[in-house]
Amino acid sequence: MERPRPVIECGDVVLRRWRGQRDFSSAHRLIEESVDHLSPWEPWVALHSEENTRGFLAKSGSGWAGGRVYNYGVTEHGTLVGMCQVYRGAEPTGWFMGYWLHPSATGRGIATRATAALISEMFTLPAVRYLEIAHDSANTASAAIPRRLGFTEVRRELAAPPTAPSGTGIEVIWRLYRPAPPAEGAPRP
Numbered sequence: 001m002e003r004p005r006p007v008i009e010c011g012d013v014v015l016r017r018w019r020g021q022r023d024f025s026s027a028h029r030l031i032e033e034s035v036d037h038l039s040p041w042e043p044w045v046a047l048h049s050e051e052n053t054r055g056f057l058a059k060s061g062s063g064w065a066g067g068r069v070y071n072y073g074v075t076e077h078g079t080l081v082g083m084c085q086v087y088r089g090a091e092p093t094g095w096f097m098g099y100w101l102h103p104s105a106t107g108r109g110i111a112t113r114a115t116a117a118l119i120s121e122m123f124t125l126p127a128v129r130y131l132e133i134a135h136d137s138a139n140t141a142s143a144a145i146p147r148r149l150g151f152t153e154v155r156r157e158l159a160a161p162p163t164a165p166s167g168t169g170i171e172v173i174w175r176l177y178r179p180a181p182p183a184e185g186a187p188r189p
Contacts, residue, residue, distance in 0.1 A: 001067045002125050002126065002127070003064070003067060003070065003125075004070050004086075004118070004121045004122060004124075004125065005121060008072070008117050008118065008121050009117075010113050010114070010116070010117035011113070012076055012077050013074065013075070013076055013110055013113045013114055013117070014074075014075045014078075015072035015073070015074055015075075015084060015114055015117060015118060016072060016073050016075060017060075017064065017070070017071070017072055017073075018057055018060045018061070018071050018072070018073055020057050020058070020060070020061050021054065021057055021058075023057060023073065024050075024053060024054060024057060026073070026080050027053055027056070027057060027073065027080075027083075028050060028053040030073075030080050030081075030082070030083070030102060031045075031048055031053060032048070033102060033103075034100070034101075034102050034103060035048055036103075037102070037103035037106075038100055039165065040164060040165055040166035040167075041135075041136060041139050041142070041164045041166060041167065042100065042164060043162040043163065043164055043165075056071075063087070067088075068087060068088050069085060069086070069087040069088070070085060070086050070087075071083065071084075071085040072084050072085065072114075072118070074099075074101070074110065074111075074114045076105060076110055080102075081101055081102045081104070081105035081110060082099065082100055082101035082102055082105055082110065082111065082114070083099070083100055084097070084098065084099040084100075084111075084114050084115060084118055085097070085098050085099075086098075086118060086122055086131070089132060092127070093127060093128060093129035093130065094129065094130050094131070094132060095122060095128055095130075095131050095132070096131075096132050096133070096134065097115060097118065097119075097131055097132070097133050098133075099111050099114060099115055099142075099145070106141070111145055112144075112145050112148055112149065115133075115145055115149060116149055119131060119149065119176065123178050123179070128178065129177065129178055130175050130176060130177045130178065131151075131175070131176050132151075132154075132173055132174060132175050132176075133145065133146045133151060133173075133174045134171045134172065134173050134174075135171065135172055136159065136164050136166075136167035136168055136169075136170065136171060136172075137156065137167075137168045137170040137171070137172050138166060138167055139164075139166075139167070143172065146174035146176070147174075149176065150176060151174035151175060151176040152174065152175055152176070153172060153173070153174050154173050154174065155173045156170050156171065156172055156173070157170070157171055157173065158170065158171070159171045
């Protein structure tokens with residue numbers, strides 16, 4: 001089974017696979033410092049605890065090994081500033097993407113660069129045909145990323161409970177298909 005690389009570099013932003021419990025302190029601190037920033041949009045934050053962080057890191061390892069989910073810490077100049085992931089969707093060739101940043105790292109293009117790097121990496125895997133991003137319709141910051149990266153809105157649907165406290169309960173789903181290879185003999189851009 002082909003998997004994405006455990007470390008993906010894109011200039012000053014680097015995505016690094018979580019290394020299990022070795023990353024507990026840094027992952028827990030990142031979430032702890034981001035609770036107020038994330039809680040309006042991420043229902044899981046209400047359950048934040050040391051135990052849940054340990055469980056997340058354990059599931060990250062088993063998910064990676066099973067080819068179901070690839071979780072990364074996002075660093076800028078070596079400092080952990082967020083997380084991103086891809087996980088299998090309902091169709092075997094479709095994957096969902098997610099991302100979030102520490103409040104001090106927002107508004108500087110880090111999430112866009114990290115997501116773009118993960119997109120490029122996932123499209124190196126032959127079994128990945130398309131990627132999707134979902135967010136609450138009220139979360140305009142999350143909506144900006146798929147729009148910038150060339151995704152197309154494909155549907156809106158009721159969110160599965162629990163919904164985010166600041167959310168509308170309507171998820172916007174964006175999709176990006178693998179770019180077609182250039183035709184044989186065609187000039188490359």
